[in-house]
Amino acid sequence: MAEQCFRMKGTTLTSIVLDIIMFDPDEFDKQLAAKVASAPQFFTRSSLIIQLSCAIDATAFELLVTLCRKHQLQPMAVKGQVGDLRETINDLGLSDISQSKATESELSPADESQSQTQKPAGAKPEVNKTRVVARPVRSGQQVYAEGGDLIILAAVSEGAEILADGNIHVYGTMRGRALAGVKGDTEARIFCQQIEAELLSIAGRFVMQETIQTQCWKKPAQAYLEEDALLVTELG
Amino acid sequence: MAKIIVVTSGKGGVGKTTSSAAIATGLALQGHKTVVVDFDVGLRNLDLIMGCERRVVYDFVNVINKEASLNQALIKDKRTPGLFILPASQTRDKDALTMDGVQTVLNDLSKDFEYIICDSPAGIEQGAQMALYFADEAIVVTNPEVSSVRDSDRILGILQSKSMRAEQGKSVKEHLLLTRYNPHRVATAEMLSVADVEEILAVPLLGVIPESEAVLAASNQGAPVILDQDSTAGQAYSDAVRRLTGETVEHRFLEAQKKGFFKRLLGGK
């Protein structure tokens, strides 16, 4: 038998959702140009899910996709009010995911402006990027620092989720969920000024609020892995 | 250019419409030409509280659909000079408001008014997002209880990510208005205290409106409670309006709990 050519694997990936509230080609072009210019490193060649929150006809939809591509964004799928656009979506080489479930998070301005400060790759020896967020992370929002550390200078609300490939620091009250080392870095740690978290996780191991409450509730604390056990200890 | 202020909350029934009516009236009483716009299409509550329900001929949706001009739809308040109401439609559903339509109407109102107060529907979905999209400032109405605080937190997240200003990389100015505050129930720990709510939401406090029977009486009469200056709620709304226009006014009607609490609250900022 011949050698196996491929394997099928499942994956989840982070992508930007472009939520179309209304479509006016000129205005869209202008606003998208401004948005991309605001954080080129972040947006350029980003894969994109188009969310149709308004009804739109086939011609307009084609134009919308063309404009996205013009601004170096790469639409890959469409959801929302897909209506009679199925054929057009197919013709454009996109997939219709209006039936599939996805969880979404806000892409807060803090997220985007942050990426502006990222140095162009290759200019200097690669230093892990740190992402700094100065605003509160509110319930329902999610912030992810890919490839580096995450520093939050304000509170993280109950119902909010912060994630990093590296370490997480929270200099406000930490009431939400924090997941460090999400790509498997068992050395990653979480540091909190005041811990009231719903969940802490490092490299897939986690502790829930009930456990944290018995340890250093409302105190400055750090979480880290020791021989596969997630420990939460008071700082200082 | 008018200042557009949305009155929003996430959770329903916390006092958005009561507050919109009171604050719009308060601004007009200060001499600012003000319009209060009902975004709660399908329910139509604001005109009842403003006592102009019998004078509604055309509404917000009619103006958007160009079935009536803005001047035909705007209702001039009987009591307070410089105050106008743009009522919502009772017969349409929420989808009747379009982003373009809303923008056009707000732009037109902007030319004539100093303040545009947008009374948001409850929830965090499209109707509420439409009401907050064009806002320069937001008054987040919160009751001193966990579920209301949580919803306020969510709406604050949406304000700073899904509003027009957020999309332009700017921020929407936030104000916290704590309503239906009952110091006795705070003392018995049935309710969160002002300090608790401020701590969780981290938004500057515009005012604390006490729970007051005058609110229901006022809405039955169709006269915003701010006109009842004998009531604590009316006085608290007046204070809040003065803070909104930049004055520094001490917070009242909190009633002493622990010593030091007042000091912390008043001297803190």
Ligand SMILES: Nc1ncnc2c1ncn2[C@@H]1O[C@H](COP(=O)(O)OP(=O)(O)OP(=O)(O)O)[C@@H](O)[C@H]1O
């Ligand atoms: N300070 C107060 N004291 C006593 N009752 C109050 C107070 N504020 C509001 N209420 C009452 O709470 C109820 C809800 O108020 P209101 O209609 O203003 O809330 P809302 O947030 O606009 O509601 P909805 O989400 O349905 O639009 C009303 O019956 C009102 O009279």
Ligand SMILES: [Mg+2]
């Ligand atoms: Mg209401």
